[in-house]
Amino acid sequence: MSFKPDDCVTLGHGSGGRAMHELIHEFIVEKFANSQLSELEDQARIPLAQLAEYGSQLAFSTDSYVVDPLFFPGADIGKLAICGTVNDLAVGGATPLFLTCSLIIEEGLSFTVLNDVLDSMRRAALHAGVKIITGDTKVVGRGQCDKLFINTAGIGVIDPSYNLSAGHCKSGDCIIVNGFIGDHGAAVLAARGDVAIQTNVQSDCQALHDLIAEMLKVCPDIRCIRDATRGGVATVLNEFSRASSVVIEIDERSVPIRPEVQAICELLGLDPLYLANEGTLVCVAPQHAAQQLLSTMRKHPKGQHSQIIATVSDANEPIVSMRTVFGSSRIVDMLEGEQLPRIC
């Protein structure tokens, strides 16, 4: 399907009729070209034997993406929708394999924008080694959604030698992040233009499947991994602490934060520990394996700035605290209220 720069999506593109048929067959299917998608049955089909080559457990995940604006430094809603779901699979130890793509489009969205987002999805899926094999397209009237929302669901397969769970943290474990925190939140915030910030910060949006595969190779007894999206690193640590009934103490000096992100946070009264990330993982590893794991991570392009940021100890009640640069200690609780809506 060819389109002119001024062409827009109409309600007819979601009607089930000829316009939708053309949009799907001649635009979306060509973009994501693969044999399963081209079948255009109501469901994609995958031989279980093919899945069994990767492991013994299916991993199944979904996220809807509503980020505002659609394009921001370092990424866009399309790349985010691929990387986010790939990461949700990969942090469970799964090899991500297949994704769905479901679009909710506001009437009047420019085809140029849609084309750019789908191209971005295509590139991100190619990089992450996943195929988009089924999907759905809805169009709603003007003012009934904000430009474009994307849902992706994904399946992957988990190798039986891995058993990652937020409930597996133990006293003595070390907690590692793979790089600077808060970049995504700061980049999206700056891109909104509703605060007068000029910054070069780019979103960290990236698929972490390859880094995680390396990590699990050198340390198959990693306790758990999560990507620190909405609610940031602080929220993930609180989830770990509660699920495992342990105390987690962060060492503020070791937390990698870019000076630009720190500056934005100070200006706006935000805490970088709660800022969203889209390519930053938090990993809990047994103490004996931590240094080797860290060194492996630092050799990977997506882990060059990895740091051990916290340690785990036994608890009467689960608490996350931080030893500050001044030597004092403060509680790092779940986020109260709302920091930044539509960050992902």
Next chain:
Amino acid sequence: MSFKPDDCVTLGHGSGGRAMHELIHEFIVEKFANSQLSELEDQARIPLAQLAEYGSQLAFSTDSYVVDPLFFPGADIGKLAICGTVNDLAVGGATPLFLTCSLIIEEGLSFTVLNDVLDSMRRAALHAGVKIITGDTKVVGRGQCDKLFINTAGIGVIDPSYNLSAGHCKSGDCIIVNGFIGDHGAAVLAARGDVAIQTNVQSDCQALHDLIAEMLKVCPDIRCIRDATRGGVATVLNEFSRASSVVIEIDERSVPIRPEVQAICELLGLDPLYLANEGTLVCVAPQHAAQQLLSTMRKHPKGQHSQIIATVSDANEPIVSMRTVFGSSRIVDMLEGEQLPRIC
């Protein structure tokens, strides 16, 4: 989590912080109670061995639901979001097993509404024998979406004895529908209140997994099945005709349409063949098996009004036509433009 009748969803419920934690842990997880969901990892996990008990091929499907209004005679967006995805799996011959539930909520949505929708999803999932094992919740600001959109993705497993495809239709085949067509479209249209129609028509929204299982048992060589959602029966027949390069001729006298639906269509200039259904399937079966299949379907509560409505013949070019009640013939093409937005 308890709520008062006036409580509303706030942006904080989508922030990744405490309010979201409570919403998910104490409301959604309790509602859909099952062990996989309670894990609250970033991905649900299913042993491949458990899936292999049902067949040899994984079926994977997704749909986003944006129906307006949220509640309409016979169903609501929650029931629709379960039945729609269950049906997309079942029409491929799959046993539907697991679903995701991803909510995009407009700030200010009443908790009573959300509760009613989730209860409806719970009941529909129970009826269809599927578990909601993972999900996502986003909240967007007022005016950034219309009340509530739901995405479900689903997986099921296909028995190796079935091989259903829109491309398998052959000359001589019979085409069967399981009941009255257009009820969903008419019910939603009437519920919108923007046309002055008083009617008792209810949406046909229902999960077809059990009917389809019976059908495949008596006739494992069914060529293909689709549920006739957006674009209606006419669109499905056009998809079959193109995918198999065959002519399909509908016999208008045999198409089951309720007089009320016919009346609404005549009043508004709509064609019931293009009206959306959410519990109506179109099935292509070899001629020799058609009568036995029809009789099996009519014995099932969801197939009492089944009819053979069309036949397949060889084609130079794929065409769907209809022999009208007056004996003349007309082309039934893909829908041009848009009939009813946000019907599902």
